[in-house]
Amino acid sequence: MNTANFLSHCPIPLQQYPHVLMAHGGGGRLMHQLIEKMLLPTFGTEPDWQHDAARLELPHGRMAFTTDSYVVSPLFFPGGDIGAMAVYGTVNDLSMAGAKPLYLSLSFILEEGLPMETLWAVVQSIQIAAATVGVNIVTGDTKVVERGKGDGIYINTSGVGVIDHPWRICPKSVQPGDVILLSGDIGRHGIAIMAQREGLAFETTLESDLAPLTEAVQALLAAGIEIHCLRDLTRGGLATALNEIAIATQLELSLQEQSIPVCEAVQGACEILGLDPLYIANEGRFIAFVPRTQGDAALQILRDFSPTQGDLTAQQIGVVQNYTQSNHFGISQGFVKLHHAIGGARILDYLSGEQLPRIC
Amino acid sequence: MKYVDEYRNAEAVRHYAKAIAQLITCPWTIMEICGGQTHTIVKYGLDDLLPPEITLIHGPGCPVCVTPAEIIDQAIALATLPNVILCSFGDMLRVPGSPEQGDLLSVKAMGGDVRILYSPLDALKIAQANPDKEVVFFAVGFETTAPATAMTIYQAAQQNLQNFSLLVSHVRVPPAMEAILSSPDCQVQGFLAAGHVCTVMGYREYEAIAARYHIPIIVTGFEPVDILQGLYHCIRQLEAGESKVENHYARSVRQQGNETAQSLLQKVFEIVPQTWRGIGEIPASGLKLKPEFAAFDALHKGLLPKAIAPTPVVPNECISGLILQGIRKPQTCPAFGTRCTPNHPLGAPMVSSEGACAAYYRYRQMPTAAVS
Known part of the structure; x- marks a missing residue:
């Protein structure tokens, strides 16, 4: 796919339909107009789009499959929007299994009264994001809910990717002695969103860190790094991701x-x-658990792909250790x-x- | 970050820890008043850096923890009214009221209009934007937040806002210090006073307390270096047999405090007895709107259909009163971490981010960090 086919103006006749109506999800003429004029020209006109299901050509071997829903408010924020998030978020989940993303599904739940131009801007953003990571949007759905029963736009995307490496990238593969690498600085997305929300008279030039992580992960794999586990730092931030892995592995993650x-x-905002920035959401950062002997090589690759430099670039933040004590409550856990x-x-x-x- | 990093500097912390160890000759028990200071101590493991002669006890300076259950019940009742928008600081939302009453987060989930604010002045904007609703601000906090509440009422009066009122539960620190010192169980030999309260109120009032009870009071900030600096000067006085007020948060505090804020407080509030959750009534420790501002008192306005009865002092096994007076440590409570956790708090000190129990639960679940 390429971005050259983009229409600069909303293809739906705005004078006639400046807002999304219930009928745009009703299965009739308006819904078909939305699909045929806006969605098909943007995402591709393969016949499968108009069938109930897409037929996929898949390589042999292991595949990864994931799904996620996006409900961000505001829809547009510094550094991104719900459309780009819906693509990168699902692509990043595939990447965390070390998979190369191939196909996405795209489902909209639209709120009656949503400006058609807003939908168009989001659709365009989805296409740019998909083209950036080279993933095809092959099937989709549109529903409209009554005004007041949604928040403008909700999006669900599911993704399929191919696993083209021999490793088992998951918490169970984490070993004592592994080093923990962080791909860049944390907290930008959550604070950028918070600063936009009503009720916070708080100004910042911060932008979300929203970005695809596929390239960095594929570069680690291409360099022969034996990746034990990857985790993107979305809801709940770094601290939550680390806790999930500590508990799954029954190990101690020791951080500096x-x-x-x-x-x-x-x-400053925090x-x-x-x-606490350790709990703030990110949309373009991840942690990697790799063997100590490959730590420096892996860190160098992460730094090559890090959007931030200097003190804010990728770092080794800790190590994995054996743990034999029980906690204050007598429970033995990571x-x-x-x-x-x-x-x-x-x-x-x-x-x-x-x-x-x-x-205070 | 300027004005923060310097006060988290590892070398300065170690310098003060060493100086304290060299100075101390016998056991001393010191109370840090403010919950923010408690969290810094527990979060950075500062007590692990101190000599064993020092016992730190954690004071009642957590506004969320000391707000009486019946006032939280009133806030919950107000928030359930269809015509009310209840505005609150964030950490009040998870505090349980009386048993069976739930909390403000649950009311919000059930459709109550509860909004989290950073400044009470934002509540005025909400009132202006919603003339058909009654906007109630849940005014909680020590002398630090009371001036902002006073300014809000002052502006509401100037704008003649008819649909704005307050549910007030402001409390004052010095009477609580005196209550602790007059208790027969009192073990406190020195205080780290809450720097932000002193920023507003100054520390003249503390000089009388220091003289009357022969106790050193050190005005102290909230970062690791601030805390150790405060402890150092407190120990120095104790070892020398002195009992003075010293200001070691000079980057924020002057002796006379913020006189503009104080005069605003005097204009809007009068001093009244106040119940502290888990502790009981402390004379002259609360603030109430003056009669000329009664039109802005949500209870005086009759928004609630019936008065909510005061809750029995200890409705469950929570020992928050003993915790807040420093008589017991969180981890010695039989319910700590088992029947009482941040997800299922039996009392307020486990709820608030500044509560002593929450601090111990959050940072000290493991035996590897020694609990003092």
Whole structure:
């Protein structure tokens, strides 16, 4: 696919239909107009689009399959929008299995009254993102819900990718002695979104870190790195991803706090808002668990692909250790321990509920 | 980050820890008043860096923890009313009211209009934008947040806003310090005073307390270096037999405090007795709207159909009163970490991000970090 075919103007006659109507999801003429004028010309006119299911040509061997739904508000934010997120988010989930993304499905749940131009902008963004990572959108669906019963646009994408490497990339493969690498600085997406939301008189030039992770992962594999586990740092941020892996592996993940890169703008916002950057969502960062002997080589590759440089580039943030003690409550489980530069250490736990802004 | 990194500097922390170890000759028990200070101590493991002679006890300076259950019940009742928008600081939302009453997050999930604000002034904008609704701000906090509440009421009065009111539960620190010092169980020999409260109120009031109870009071900030600096000067006074107020948060605090904020407080609020959750009533420890501002008092306005009865002091096995007075440590409570967790709190100190129990639960689940 290429982006040269883009229409600059919304292909739906806006004077006639400036907003999405219930009928755009109703199966009749308006729905077909939406599919034929907006979606097919954008995503490709293969006959499969108009059937109930797409036929896929798949290579032999292992495949990866994933799905995710996107409900971000606002729909457009600094550094991205819900459309690009719906593509990169699912592509990144495939990448975390070391898979090369091939095909995506695309389902819209639209709210009645949504400006047609907004939908068009999101559709265009989806196509640019898909073209950027070389993935084909092969099937889709559109539903419209009554005004007030949605939040503009919800998107679900599912993705299929091919696993073209011999490793078993999952928490169970993590070994004591592995090093933990982080692909860049954390917290940009969550803070950029928060700054846009109503009720926060808070200005920042921060942009979301939304980005596809496929290239960096494929480069690690191409270099022969024996990747044990990968995890992108979306909801719940770095701390949540680490906890998930610590608990799945029953191992101790031992981190050095000063090695975790956080830019000044994110640090400042977190200080003011009473939040912890370790729990803030990212859309273009991941952690990799690799054997200690390949740590330096893997880190260099991550740095080559890191959008941030200097102190904020990819870092080794910790190591995996055996763990034989039980916790305060007598339960033997994996955990994440964060060592401070000043000599103390603390447990980095799951959040209980949402991060709530503090009183003072 | 400027003004933060310097105060988290590892070398400066080690320098103060060493100086304290060289200075100390006998056991001392010191209370840090503010929950923010408690969290810094537990988060950075500062108590592990201190000599064993020092016992730190964690004071009642967590506004979420000390807000009485019946006031939370009132907030919950207000939030369930169809014509009310209840505005609150974020960490009040998860605090349980009386048993069976739930919390504000549950009310929100069931359709109550509950909004999280960073500044009470934002509540005025919400009131202006929703003239057909009553907007109630849940005004909680110490002398740090009270001036912002006072400014909000002052502006609401100027704008003659009819659909705005407050549910007030502001509390004052010095009477709580005196209550702790007058208790027969009191073990506190020195205080780290809460730097942000002193930024507003100054520390003249503390000089009388230091003299009356022969106790050193160190005005202290919230970063690791601040805490160790405060402890160092507190130990120095204790070892020398002194009992003075010293300001070691000079980058924020002046002796007279913020006089503009104080005069606004005096204009809007009067001092009243106040119930502290888990502790009981402390004379002159609360703030109430003056009669001329009663039109902005949600309860005075009669928004609630019936008065909500005060809750029995200890409705369950939560020992929050003993925790908040420093008589017991969180991990010595039999419910800690088993029947009482942040996901299922029996009492407020396990809820708030500044609560002592939540701090121990969050950072100290493992035996590898020694618990002092």
